[in-house]
C-alpha cells in the first residue's frame with residue numbers, strides 16, 4: 001500500500017467508526033453481529049468489516065486482539081487468521097473535537113489533541129464466500145460426511161497450535177469464530193478478545209452455549225487443553241451433535257481431545273495418519289453451505 005492509500009484507508013476507518021460511535025447516519029454500514037464487547041459492521045465496499053467497541057473502556061481488549069493478530073500473521077500459518085487491514089486503537093472522536101478536521105484526518109496526533117475523545121476500531125478484510133462453522137451446522141443439522149469434518153478439524157488444530165506457539169490460548173473456540181473458505185478448504189480463526197496466556201489458569205468468558213465448554217477445571221499447566229477440548233466439541237456439532245456417529249478411529253481422537261490433550265500439533269499428526277489409513281490420500285471434496 002502507498003502512503004496515500006494508507007492515509008485514505010485510515011480516514012475511511014475513522015469516518016465509519018465515528019458514524020457508529022455517534023450513531024450518525026450509519027447507513028453505509030450494516031450490522032453483521034453484536035458480541036459482548038463489540039459490534040461488527042459490514043462496510044458498503046463489501047470487502048471489509050469494522051469491529052467497533054461498544055464501550056471504550058474495553059479498549060485494552062481490542063488493542064490486545066490487534067497485537068495477537070499481528071503475531072499470528074508473522075507465523076508460517078498466517079493464512080489461518082483474518083487479515084487486519086487497519087487498526088485505530090488510539091484515535092480521537094472527531095465529531096466532538098473542536099479541532100475535528102485535523103483530529104479526524106489524523107494530521108494531528110491524538111496525544112497532541114486536547115479533545116481526549118478516544119475510539120477504538122479494527123477493520124478486517126471480509127470475504128462473502130466464507131460462511132462460519134455455525135452456518136454449516138445450521139445447514140446440516142444431521143451432520144456432514146466425516147471427510148468434510150476432517151479438513152476443518154485439521155485446519156483448526158493447526159490454527160490452535162500456532163496460537164499456542166506464540167503463547168496465546170484462544171479460549172473461545174466456538175462455531176461462529178471459525179470461518180470456512182470453501183474454495184481452498186482453509187479457515188480463519190477469529191475473535192481474539194477472550195484469550196489467556198499459555199501456562200496460566202484460563203479465565204473462561206462463557207460467551208457460547210455450555211455444550212462447547214469443558215465441565216472440568218483447566219489448570220495453568222494444561223491451559224492449551226481448553227482450545228483442543230472446544231475444537232473437538234465444535235467438530236462433534238458439525239457431525240450432528242453425537243460423537244457416536246463418528247468412526248471408531250476418529251472417535252478415539254475426539255475423546256482424547258475432550259479428556260485433556262494439550263498438544264494440538266500431536267493431535268493433528270494422529271488425525272492425519274488416521275485419516276490416511278481410513279480414506280487413503282486426500283481428495284478435494286466440494287463442500288457447500
Ligand SMILES: Nc1ncnc2c1ncn2[C@@H]1O[C@H](COP(=O)(O)OP(=O)(O)OP(=O)(O)O)[C@@H](O)[C@H]1O
Pocket residue numbers: 032033034035036037038039040049051082083124125126127132176177179190191192193194207
Ligand atoms: N473478518 C471477518 N470476516 C467475516 N465475518 C466476520 C469477520 N470478523 C467478524 N465477523 C463476523 O462477526 C461476528 C462477530 O465477530 P467477533 O466474534 O470477532 O466479535 P464479537 O463476537 O462481536 O466480539 P466480542 O464477543 O468479543 O465482543 C463473527 O462471528 C462473524 O460472523
Ligand SMILES: [Mg+2]
Pocket residue numbers: 035176177191
Ligand atoms: Mg465473537
